[in-house]
Amino acid sequence: DSGVTQTPKHLITATGQRVTLRCSPRSGDLSVYWYQQSLDQGLQFLIQYYNGEERAKGNILERFSAQQFPDLHSELNLSSLELGDSALYFCASSDPGGGGEQYFGPGTRLTVT
Protein backbone atom coordinates (compact mmCIF):
# COMPACT_ATOMS: atom_id res chain seq x y z
CA ASP A 1 0.00 0.00 0.00
CA SER A 2 1.57 3.27 -1.21
CA GLY A 3 -0.58 5.50 0.98
CA VAL A 4 -2.10 7.21 -2.07
CA THR A 5 -5.82 6.63 -2.49
CA GLN A 6 -7.92 7.07 -5.60
CA THR A 7 -11.66 6.95 -6.10
CA PRO A 8 -13.56 5.55 -7.79
CA LYS A 9 -11.78 2.34 -8.74
CA HIS A 10 -13.87 1.86 -11.86
CA LEU A 11 -15.99 4.28 -13.84
CA ILE A 12 -18.16 3.53 -16.86
CA THR A 13 -19.77 6.41 -18.68
CA ALA A 14 -21.01 7.45 -22.09
CA THR A 15 -19.42 9.66 -24.71
CA GLY A 16 -20.00 13.35 -24.15
CA GLN A 17 -20.28 13.01 -20.40
CA ARG A 18 -18.16 14.56 -17.66
CA VAL A 19 -16.46 12.74 -14.79
CA THR A 20 -14.33 13.62 -11.79
CA LEU A 21 -11.53 11.45 -10.48
CA ARG A 22 -10.29 11.98 -6.95
CA CYS A 23 -6.88 11.47 -5.38
CA SER A 24 -5.64 11.77 -1.81
CA PRO A 25 -1.84 11.95 -1.54
CA ARG A 26 0.31 10.36 1.13
CA SER A 27 0.28 12.24 4.41
CA GLY A 28 2.77 15.11 4.21
CA ASP A 29 3.28 15.00 0.44
CA LEU A 30 2.75 18.35 -1.25
CA SER A 31 3.04 17.33 -4.89
CA VAL A 32 0.35 15.48 -6.80
CA TYR A 33 0.82 14.14 -10.32
CA TRP A 34 -1.71 12.72 -12.74
CA TYR A 35 -0.80 10.12 -15.38
CA GLN A 36 -2.84 8.40 -18.06
CA GLN A 37 -2.12 4.84 -19.18
CA SER A 38 -3.69 3.60 -22.38
CA LEU A 39 -2.83 0.55 -24.43
CA ASP A 40 -1.49 2.52 -27.39
CA GLN A 41 0.20 5.44 -25.58
CA GLY A 42 1.64 3.81 -22.49
CA LEU A 43 2.05 5.84 -19.29
CA GLN A 44 1.90 9.57 -19.97
CA PHE A 45 2.26 12.49 -17.61
CA LEU A 46 -0.72 14.83 -17.59
CA ILE A 47 -0.26 17.49 -14.93
CA GLN A 48 1.42 18.26 -11.61
CA TYR A 49 0.26 20.35 -8.66
CA TYR A 50 2.43 21.50 -5.81
CA ASN A 51 0.77 22.79 -2.64
CA GLY A 52 -2.29 23.94 -4.51
CA GLU A 53 -0.58 25.48 -7.54
CA GLU A 54 -0.18 24.04 -11.00
CA ARG A 55 3.52 23.32 -11.51
CA ALA A 56 3.92 21.37 -14.73
CA LYS A 57 1.77 20.35 -17.65
CA GLY A 58 2.24 17.42 -19.94
CA ASN A 59 0.07 15.95 -22.65
CA ILE A 60 -3.19 17.05 -21.08
CA LEU A 61 -6.12 17.76 -23.39
CA GLU A 62 -8.01 21.03 -23.11
CA ARG A 63 -11.11 19.01 -22.21
CA PHE A 64 -9.28 17.87 -19.08
CA SER A 65 -8.59 20.00 -16.02
CA ALA A 66 -7.35 19.44 -12.52
CA GLN A 67 -7.03 21.20 -9.21
CA GLN A 68 -5.49 20.65 -5.81
CA PHE A 69 -7.42 21.73 -2.76
CA PRO A 70 -6.16 23.24 0.53
CA ASP A 71 -6.26 19.80 2.17
CA LEU A 72 -3.95 18.68 -0.70
CA HIS A 73 -6.33 16.22 -2.28
CA SER A 74 -6.65 16.59 -6.02
CA GLU A 75 -9.37 16.11 -8.61
CA LEU A 76 -9.02 15.44 -12.32
CA ASN A 77 -12.01 16.53 -14.36
CA LEU A 78 -12.59 14.97 -17.76
CA SER A 79 -15.30 16.45 -19.95
CA SER A 80 -16.85 15.84 -23.38
CA LEU A 81 -15.58 12.31 -23.07
CA GLU A 82 -14.60 10.36 -26.16
CA LEU A 83 -14.04 6.65 -26.66
CA GLY A 84 -10.30 7.30 -26.80
CA ASP A 85 -10.30 8.63 -23.26
CA SER A 86 -10.85 5.11 -21.96
CA ALA A 87 -7.73 4.40 -19.92
CA LEU A 88 -6.27 3.93 -16.49
CA TYR A 89 -5.69 7.18 -14.66
CA PHE A 90 -3.05 7.17 -11.95
CA CYS A 91 -2.34 9.72 -9.31
CA ALA A 92 1.05 9.92 -7.62
CA SER A 93 2.45 12.02 -4.82
CA SER A 94 5.91 12.95 -3.64
CA ASP A 95 7.61 14.61 -0.72
CA PRO A 96 9.70 17.67 -1.69
CA GLY A 97 12.28 16.68 0.89
CA GLY A 98 12.61 13.17 -0.44
CA GLY A 99 14.78 11.73 -3.17
CA GLY A 100 12.31 12.44 -5.94
CA GLU A 101 10.53 9.13 -5.77
CA GLN A 102 6.83 9.18 -6.56
CA TYR A 103 4.24 6.99 -4.90
CA PHE A 104 1.38 5.88 -7.10
CA GLY A 105 -2.20 5.11 -6.24
CA PRO A 106 -4.06 2.04 -7.50
CA GLY A 107 -5.63 3.97 -10.37
CA THR A 108 -9.10 4.62 -11.73
CA ARG A 109 -10.14 2.60 -14.75
CA LEU A 110 -12.31 4.76 -16.99
CA THR A 111 -14.41 3.12 -19.69
CA VAL A 112 -16.20 5.37 -22.13
CA THR A 113 -18.93 3.64 -24.14
Place this chain on the structure above:
Amino acid sequence: DAKTTQPNSMESNEEEPVHLPCNHSTISGTDYIHWYRQLPSQGPEYVIHGLTSNVNNRMASLAIAEDRKSSTLILHRATLRDAAVYYCILRDIEGDFGNEKLTFGTGTRLTIIP
Protein backbone atom coordinates in the same frame (compact mmCIF):
# COMPACT_ATOMS: atom_id res chain seq x y z
CA ASP B 1 14.13 14.35 -21.23
CA ALA B 2 17.08 12.08 -21.93
CA LYS B 3 16.10 8.79 -23.50
CA THR B 4 16.60 5.29 -22.13
CA THR B 5 16.67 1.99 -24.00
CA GLN B 6 15.59 -1.29 -22.44
CA PRO B 7 14.91 -4.76 -23.84
CA ASN B 8 11.22 -5.34 -24.45
CA SER B 9 11.12 -8.54 -22.45
CA MET B 10 13.21 -10.89 -20.34
CA GLU B 11 12.68 -14.22 -18.63
CA SER B 12 14.29 -15.55 -15.51
CA ASN B 13 13.96 -18.62 -13.35
CA GLU B 14 12.48 -18.32 -9.91
CA GLU B 15 15.00 -17.96 -7.06
CA GLU B 16 17.78 -16.89 -9.44
CA PRO B 17 19.27 -13.39 -9.78
CA VAL B 18 17.94 -11.13 -12.51
CA HIS B 19 19.92 -8.39 -14.23
CA LEU B 20 17.80 -5.84 -16.06
CA PRO B 21 19.87 -3.57 -18.33
CA CYS B 22 19.23 0.03 -19.32
CA ASN B 23 21.18 2.16 -21.77
CA HIS B 24 21.18 5.94 -21.44
CA SER B 25 24.02 7.16 -23.60
CA THR B 26 22.80 10.80 -23.63
CA ILE B 27 22.58 11.10 -19.85
CA SER B 28 23.62 14.45 -18.44
CA GLY B 29 25.60 15.11 -15.29
CA THR B 30 22.48 16.12 -13.36
CA ASP B 31 20.29 13.18 -14.36
CA TYR B 32 19.38 10.70 -11.67
CA ILE B 33 18.61 7.14 -12.76
CA HIS B 34 15.28 5.94 -11.40
CA TRP B 35 13.69 2.51 -11.63
CA TYR B 36 10.02 1.81 -11.21
CA ARG B 37 8.05 -1.35 -11.76
CA GLN B 38 4.42 -2.01 -12.50
CA LEU B 39 2.88 -5.26 -11.38
CA PRO B 40 -0.20 -6.49 -13.22
CA SER B 41 -3.29 -4.41 -12.46
CA GLN B 42 -1.40 -2.06 -10.15
CA GLY B 43 0.09 1.40 -10.27
CA PRO B 44 3.82 1.88 -10.80
CA GLU B 45 5.99 1.28 -7.76
CA TYR B 46 9.27 3.01 -6.95
CA VAL B 47 12.17 0.57 -6.80
CA ILE B 48 15.44 2.45 -6.50
CA HIS B 49 17.42 5.42 -7.80
CA GLY B 50 21.01 6.58 -7.98
CA LEU B 51 23.36 9.16 -9.45
CA THR B 52 26.89 7.76 -9.73
CA SER B 53 27.53 5.14 -7.06
CA ASN B 54 25.94 1.72 -6.85
CA VAL B 55 22.91 1.65 -4.56
CA ASN B 56 21.25 -1.08 -2.53
CA ASN B 57 17.90 -1.20 -0.80
CA ARG B 58 15.56 -3.89 0.44
CA MET B 59 14.06 -4.41 -2.99
CA ALA B 60 17.03 -4.38 -5.34
CA SER B 61 20.49 -3.15 -6.22
CA LEU B 62 21.39 -0.59 -8.87
CA ALA B 63 24.74 -0.90 -10.61
CA ILE B 64 25.78 2.21 -12.55
CA ALA B 65 28.53 2.11 -15.15
CA GLU B 66 31.53 4.32 -14.55
CA ASP B 67 30.67 6.51 -17.57
CA ARG B 68 26.99 6.49 -16.49
CA LYS B 69 25.87 5.57 -19.99
CA SER B 70 24.25 2.39 -18.74
CA SER B 71 22.88 0.86 -15.57
CA THR B 72 21.62 -2.49 -14.37
CA LEU B 73 18.85 -3.24 -11.93
CA ILE B 74 19.63 -6.39 -9.99
CA LEU B 75 17.01 -8.51 -8.27
CA HIS B 76 19.05 -10.85 -6.14
CA ARG B 77 16.58 -13.71 -5.91
CA ALA B 78 13.58 -13.44 -8.16
CA THR B 79 10.20 -14.59 -6.96
CA LEU B 80 6.96 -14.95 -8.87
CA ARG B 81 5.87 -11.66 -7.32
CA ASP B 82 8.65 -9.87 -9.19
CA ALA B 83 6.93 -10.47 -12.53
CA ALA B 84 6.24 -6.96 -13.75
CA VAL B 85 7.16 -4.28 -16.27
CA TYR B 86 10.34 -2.52 -15.17
CA TYR B 87 10.93 1.08 -16.22
CA CYS B 88 14.28 2.85 -16.27
CA ILE B 89 13.78 6.64 -16.14
CA LEU B 90 16.16 9.60 -16.10
CA ARG B 91 15.16 12.58 -14.02
CA ASP B 92 17.01 15.88 -13.99
CA ILE B 93 17.55 16.85 -10.38
CA GLU B 94 18.26 20.43 -11.38
CA GLY B 95 15.00 20.89 -13.21
CA ASP B 96 12.52 23.44 -11.97
CA PHE B 97 11.69 22.76 -8.35
CA GLY B 98 8.43 20.90 -8.18
CA ASN B 99 8.61 19.90 -11.84
CA GLU B 100 9.54 16.32 -11.37
CA LYS B 101 7.44 14.56 -13.94
CA LEU B 102 8.43 11.06 -14.88
CA THR B 103 8.72 10.17 -18.56
CA PHE B 104 7.99 6.47 -18.91
CA GLY B 105 9.24 4.45 -21.85
CA THR B 106 7.97 1.00 -22.79
CA GLY B 107 10.01 -0.78 -20.12
CA THR B 108 11.06 -4.42 -19.85
CA ARG B 109 8.42 -7.04 -19.21
CA LEU B 110 9.98 -9.55 -16.81
CA THR B 111 8.56 -13.05 -16.72
CA ILE B 112 9.53 -15.36 -13.87
CA ILE B 113 9.53 -19.05 -14.66
CA PRO B 114 8.59 -21.28 -11.71
